[in-house]
Amino acid sequence: MKNNETKTPWPTKAAMEQVYNMNLWGGNGAGFYSGDGSHNPKLVNPYIDSLTSFLTSFKNPITVCDLGCGDFNIGKELVPYTKSYIAVDVVTDLIAYNKETFKKDNLQFLCLDLAVDSLPTGDCAILRQVLQHLSNAEVQSILNKLSAFKYIILTEHIPEGNFIPNKDIISGQGIRLKKQSGLNIMASPFNFKTKAEKHLLSVVLENGKGVIITTLYEVY
Numbered sequence: 001m002k003n004n005e006t007k008t009p010w011p012t013k014a015a016m017e018q019v020y021n022m023n024l025w026g027g028n029g030a031g032f033y034s035g036d037g038s039h040n041p042k043l044v045n046p047y048i049d050s051l052t053s054f055l056t057s058f059k060n061p062i063t064v065c066d067l068g069c070g071d072f073n074i075g076k077e078l079v080p081y082t083k084s085y086i087a088v089d090v091v092t093d094l095i096a097y098n099k100e101t102f103k104k105d106n107l108q109f110l111c112l113d114l115a116v117d118s119l120p121t122g123d124c125a126i127l128r129q130v131l132q133h134l135s136n137a138e139v140q141s142i143l144n145k146l147s148a149f150k151y152i153i154l155t156e157h158i159p160e161g162n163f164i165p166n167k168d169i170i171s172g173q174g175i176r177l178k179k180q181s182g183l184n185i186m187a188s189p190f191n192f193k194t195k196a197e198k199h200l201l202s203v204v205l206e207n208g209k210g211v212i213i214t215t216l217y218e219v220y
């Protein structure tokens, strides 16, 4: 039997397509479901409030790139507060469905692999519970491209209290929590450099299931 070290990872696109096809993040089996983190009002409502206040703090609305937009239950609430909203995901059928379902003049959907493809340009990149699913190599590849944005709003599911950050995982359904770890882009091996960092929001989950933390980074 193969252990974790010798498992050959699936390509991330195939892994994410399987998550949606097999409803591995839940849902009733009909349509696309990005998980409790995208639907539980205790997690979603404070996030939308916080992002809405950030987006409406600009005199002139800004362009947002929602990287790993998922089923768009959250993104759809933010579109009205932007000049232009570009929502990206790696799952082809999900993007096709979103294109049909959510139509606004200032909204477009793109099917891209964030780790492989060039990213669209914008003022602010939003990555909500996306990097937590990806290997360190893919996180690094994405971080290299994020420096092009003025602002990054990153949401990660991490353990509560102290933990060893950035233990590597195979990209897919799971996250570092299963290894008592979580992503911290400021720590090794990423050592991401920013001009300013502001904590926006933390929601502690019940039964020691960790905390979902949202941070605003201003990039050089």
Ligand SMILES: C[S@@+](CC[C@H](N)C(=O)[O-])C[C@H]1O[C@@H](n2cnc3c(N)ncnc32)[C@H](O)[C@@H]1O
Binding pocket: 012, 016, 034, 035, 037, 038, 067, 068, 069, 070, 071, 072, 073, 074, 088, 089, 090, 091, 112, 113, 114, 115, 127, 128, 129, 130, 133, 134
């Ligand atoms: C847990 S869902 C979160 C969705 C959404 N951001 C939210 O908070 O509701 C993670 C999403 O990231 C997408 N994703 C993961 N890796 C990606 C990649 N390399 N490129 C583009 N999208 C990716 C998945 O397909 C999935 O839709």
